[in-house]
Amino acid sequence: MNEEHLSEEEKKLFRQLQTEKPTSPALEDQIVNALKQEGLINDNQRRLPWVQWAAAAAIAVVFFFVGQYTQTGKADVLEINPEMGYMLLLHETESFQPGDPMDMFNEYKTWMEGTFAKGVTITGQELDNKAVFVGPSDSLDYQSAFKPHLTTGYFVLEAESLEQAIEVAQENPHIKYGGRIEVKPFIVR
Amino acid sequence: MDDRQLVEQFLKTKSEKAFRQLYRERTPHLYQMALRLTQDDSLSDELIQEMWVIAIRKLAEFQWRSALKTWLTGILVNLYRNHRKANEKMDALADEDSVEVSSELTFSNAHDLEAGIAQLPPGYRQIIILHDVEGYKHREIAQLLDITEGTSKSQLFHARKTLRTFLSEDSTK
Numbered sequence: 001m002n003e004e005h006l007s008e009e010e011k012k013l014f015r016q017l018q019t020e021k022p023t024s025p026a027l028e029d030q031i032v033n034a035l036k037q038e039g040l041i042n043d044n045q046r047r048l049p050w051v052q053w054a055a056a057a058a059i060a061v062v063f064f065f066v067g068q069y070t071q072t073g074k075a076d077v078l079e080i081n082p083e084m085g086y087m088l089l090l091h092e093t094e095s096f097q098p099g100d101p102m103d104m105f106n107e108y109k110t111w112m113e114g115t116f117a118k119g120v121t122i123t124g125q126e127l128d129n130k131a132v133f134v135g136p137s138d139s140l141d142y143q144s145a146f147k148p149h150l151t152t153g154y155f156v157l158e159a160e161s162l163e164q165a166i167e168v169a170q171e172n173p174h175i176k177y178g179g180r181i182e183v184k185p186f187i188v189r
Numbered sequence: 190m191d192d193r194q195l196v197e198q199f200l201k202t203k204s205e206k207a208f209r210q211l212y213r214e215r216t217p218h219l220y221q222m223a224l225r226l227t228q229d230d231s232l233s234d235e236l237i238q239e240m241w242v243i244a245i246r247k248l249a250e251f252q253w254r255s256a257l258k259t260w261l262t263g264i265l266v267n268l269y270r271n272h273r274k275a276n277e278k279m280d281a282l283a284d285e286d287s288v289e290v291s292s293e294l295t296f297s298n299a300h301d302l303e304a305g306i307a308q309l310p311p312g313y314r315q316i317i318i319l320h321d322v323e324g325y326k327h328r329e330i331a332q333l334l335d336i337t338e339g340t341s342k343s344q345l346f347h348a349r350k351t352l353r354t355f356l357s358e359d360s361t362k
Contacts (some may be wrong), residue, residue: 019221040246097205
């Protein structure tokens with residue numbers, strides 16, 4: 001046998017080894033942090049305070065508009081049919097990057113108007129990052145336990161189907177800025 | 190987005206989001222290669238991290254004379270070689286002439302082949318992975334490792350010979 005050459009069967013076996021191995025989220029975060037420390041990528045947490053505040057204010061606007069579009073005018077008072085109920089949970093990780101505050105203001109306003117125009121009844125509330133996780137044997141500070149994953153807001157809506165609820169979620173500007181939205185149907189027993 | 194677009198997006202924004210996109214696109218294949226080279230999870234993590242720090246530092250100077258994957262592979266393999274030099278007093282390449290060759294053996298399945306590669310001395314493992322698994326040509330390997338094409342061919346010859354011997358020994362157990 002000539003050691004310089006592989007048989008076709010051997011070549012095929014080698015090609016089968018051309019696989020991928022995803023890295024853990026922990027390694028990805030570790031590398032991102034190392035790059036931040038070296039100043040090689042921008043640190044989201046080091047945004048100028050006014051930019052951070054303005055972006056947060058723009059996001060909060062959507063929850064203000066919620067109140068404008070409910071029949072009662074109060075965001076926390078809403079009657080929906082539980083069998084058509086869905087909860088949208090807004091999650092943020094380090095990949096969430098708010099954009100220009102004015103752009104965000106307009107995008108959230110447009111989203112809320114569009115959702116209302118579809119006949120979807122909706123309410124919601126922005127959530128504080130500070131929270132306490134209560135478990136069977138201990139309680140933990142939410143931020144330190146789950147950082148960098150935060151749940152920063154929720155909507156409750158009445159939609160005709162799961163597909164419509166997902167469509168509403170997909171159109172929320174939160175997605176565009178790197179956030180994720182968890183869509184959870186109500187269970188009626 | 191292709192590699193060039195991902196790189197341009199990152200260079201334009203230097204944002205964490207753009208880096209994560211680039212990272213997720215390119216790392217899984219390189220991480221598998223690192224695991225196969227090192228046979229060690231924590232060392233693979235370390236090398237992948239160092240690879241990205243070096244790559245991001247030099248990314249603006251990358252001229253696209255090779256594919257991004259090839260460029261990153263070069264950084265990774267050289268980090269691995271530096272690690273070996275720093276940590277191994279004996280390079281098993283010196284044992285190459287003592288190998289008995291089974292002239293009839295062929296690799297029977299991918300699992301055995303993977304196990305055989307894992308048993309190879311690091312230098313042989315490296316050349317087998319680059320040439321036979323990853324499909325790089327001797328000319329490319331010579332550039333990646335800063336060796337001659339002749340050296341690359343010679344190392345591959347001996348690496349395959351050793352691999353066949355390992356597989357032969359395993360099959361007789």
